[in-house]
């Protein structure tokens with residue numbers, strides 16, 4: 734079903750594009766419509782991003798062919814991210830990160846710290862958008878590996894050397910020399926400093942994968958990389974998942 738269009742309130746296109754994406758993210762909308770979070774059960778003091786999105790999605794999907802003004806979000810931008818101002822051009826990725834973080838906190842039962850493993854397990858935001866990234870460091874002389882796992886809500890990919898999404902993911906998960914190939918890494922097995930290689934892989938893929946293409950050049954922050962990055966309707970994550978090479 735196609736819902737309403739959104740009015741640009743002066744530099745708020747970044748907000749509108751994120752709202753539109755979330756409005757059509759099916760598992761997320763199913764949760765909002767399930768009635769598990771309601772304004773009467775909401776414990777948030779002041780602005781609740783989850784309640785606001787619930788209202789927005791309900792209105793948007795009932796207003797096919799009409800134009801809505803996302804006033805609730807624009808008025809409360811500061812509650813979503815302290816650094817946002819409504820008249821300023823902001824970054825869609827930063828808004829998305831802050832909005833998800835804000836909803837993550839709103840949907841947790843009281844007394845659970847938002848950065849704890851049980852919070853990641855219980856939070857609807859992490860259950861829908863959350864994955865786990867493995868960062869593995871391998872000693873070049875004895876092949877001893879050490880791994881670190883980190884939860885993620887999106888993957889930020891460099892696009893400088895990638896014309897397609899698959900290539901950007903290949904670059905992201907490619908093995909690279911740590912410290913530029915210097916013997917800086919302390920191997921627990923060799924018990925000395927060695928040359929080591931590091932590789933990221935997706936340890937657990939999320940139900941809904943959010944990908945952020947880094948369009949701001951690291952060498953020239955004011956300049957946007959406007960090139961096209963091609964992708965297909967389906968994306969096979971298997972080559973980028975941990976231990977899939979065997």
Ligand SMILES: [Zn+2]
Nearest residue numbers: 775781783784
């Ligand atoms: Zn709420």
Ligand SMILES: [Zn+2]
Nearest residue numbers: 872875920923
């Ligand atoms: Zn070693």
